[in-house]
Amino acid sequence: MLMSLFDLTGRTALVTGGASGLGKAIARTLAGQGAAVVLADVDAAQLEAAAGEFAADGHEVQTIAMDVTDRDAVTAAVDTLAERVGRIDILVNSAGIALLDPVEEVPDGHWDKVVGINLTGTFAVCRAVAAHMKRAGYGRIVNIASQAAHVALEHHAAYAASKSGLFGLTRSLAGELGPHGVTANTLSPTVVLTDLGRKAWSGPRGDAHKAQIPTRRFAEPQEIAAAALYLASAEAAMVNGTDLRIDGGFTIT
Numbered sequence: 001m002l003m004s005l006f007d008l009t010g011r012t013a014l015v016t017g018g019a020s021g022l023g024k025a026i027a028r029t030l031a032g033q034g035a036a037v038v039l040a041d042v043d044a045a046q047l048e049a050a051a052g053e054f055a056a057d058g059h060e061v062q063t064i065a066m067d068v069t070d071r072d073a074v075t076a077a078v079d080t081l082a083e084r085v086g087r088i089d090i091l092v093n094s095a096g097i098a099l100l101d102p103v104e105e106v107p108d109g110h111w112d113k114v115v116g117i118n119l120t121g122t123f124a125v126c127r128a129v130a131a132h133m134k135r136a137g138y139g140r141i142v143n144i145a146s147q148a149a150h151v152a153l154e155h156h157a158a159y160a161a162s163k164s165g166l167f168g169l170t171r172s173l174a175g176e177l178g179p180h181g182v183t184a185n186t187l188s189p190t191v192v193l194t195d196l197g198r199k200a201w202s203g204p205r206g207d208a209h210k211a212q213i214p215t216r217r218f219a220e221p222q223e224i225a226a227a228a229l230y231l232a233s234a235e236a237a238m239v240n241g242t243d244l245r246i247d248g249g250f251t252i253t
Contacts, residue, residue, distance in 0.1 A: 006233040009034035013090035013232065014081065016068060016125055019046035021194040022144065023094030024053075025221035026228045031059040033229060035090065038081060040066040040125075042095075068095050068121030078128035090232045091129045092142045093122040096162075098200075100155040111158045118162035123169055126184075130177055139182035140232045143170050144224075147190050147247045163188075167243060174241030183240040185231050190247035191218040215248030 013030045017023035018039035031037045031054065039054075039061055041047045047063040054061045062085070066077050082088055096118045099110040122143055133139025148156045149163035166186055173184035190213060191201050201209060201218065210216055227246055230236050245251055 005235060006033050006229050008090070008229075008233065011089040011232075012036045012038065012085050012087060013092065014038045014040060014064075014078075014088050014125075014129065015092045015094060016040045016066065016121075017093075017095035019043055019050040019063075021094075021196055022189075022192050022221055022224055023092070024050055025194070026092050026094060026225045027061070028054070028057075028059070029222070029225035029229050030090065030092075030232060031061060033233075035232075036062075036085065038062045038064055038085065038088075040064045040077075040095075042067045066095075066125075068125055069116045071120075071124040074121075074124040075128045078125070078132070082132045087136050088129050088132050089136075089138060090140045090142075091125065091133075092144070092228055092232065093125055094144045095121060095125075096144065098156075098159045100159065101157070102155055103157040106158055114158040115162045115165075118159070119165040119169070122166060126169065126173060130173065130182065133182045134177060134180045137181045139177065139180075140236070141170070141173060141177075141182065141184040142228050142231045143184070143186045145186040145188045145243060147188050147245065147251055149188060150245065150251045170243075171241045178240050183231075183237065185236075185239055185241065186243040187224060187227055187231070188243050188245045188247065188251075189219055189224045190250055192224055193218050193220055212253065213248040213250045214253070217248065219246055219248070 013035040015027040018027045019041035145166045146163040148160045170184045
């Protein structure tokens with residue numbers, strides 16, 4: 001039933017940050033539903049390893065080295081990719097970073113890096129891909145935001161600002177591109193139990209945060225990937241300019 005409802009056969013999906021963590025989980029789910037997946041990441045070694053994992057599971061994926069902070073390089077890479085694969089139907093922006101500091105101690109370098117990757121980098125990829133989607137008359141853009149963009153979390157000033165900015169960016173994309181068959185939405189997860197998430201939120205700190213979540217747990221990568229699949233599918237054609245929170249109810253409290 002899942003395959004018949006969310007069939008991505010014939011669609012090409014570009015996933016930034018696709019070599020690890022949440023990006024890889026989303027890419028795996030899209031590939032499992034028939035999409036031709038392109039993994040984009042700044043880490044060439046991780047890209048190669050991830051491609052090997054996908055191949056072992058029966059999914060041949062393409063890879064492209066991409067530093068989302070280099071806007072000219074992003075545009076060139078996207079143009080080259082579009083020429084190579086014919087079209088880019090789905091874009092998932094999962095490339096991101098979290099550097100956490102007390103607000104009065106945030107170094108300029110941390111602020112610039114977090115905003116540069118999470119917000120400006122996402123903008124650069126969206127801008128480059130949007131031109132191709134608009135010409136094709138079809139597209140699905142999914143940007144990964146965060147629960148931290150909805151509620152105040154200690155030491156998250158730079159991260160929250162970068163993720164909050166995605167809402168304005170995504171709504172603008174939705175408004176401008178909607179008439180051309182292109183939708184744009186965000187996902188706002190709670191802590192996701194990737195390798196990095198498990199490490200960062202282990203112990204008493206993680207236990208205390210889980211106690212604040214009505215479902216009393218963090219999210220599995222596959223749960224976020226399932227939501228991304230929905231937004232990337234034809235079935236979500238009327239979902240545009242919205243944010244889907246996957247936080248176990250944390251932001252309702």
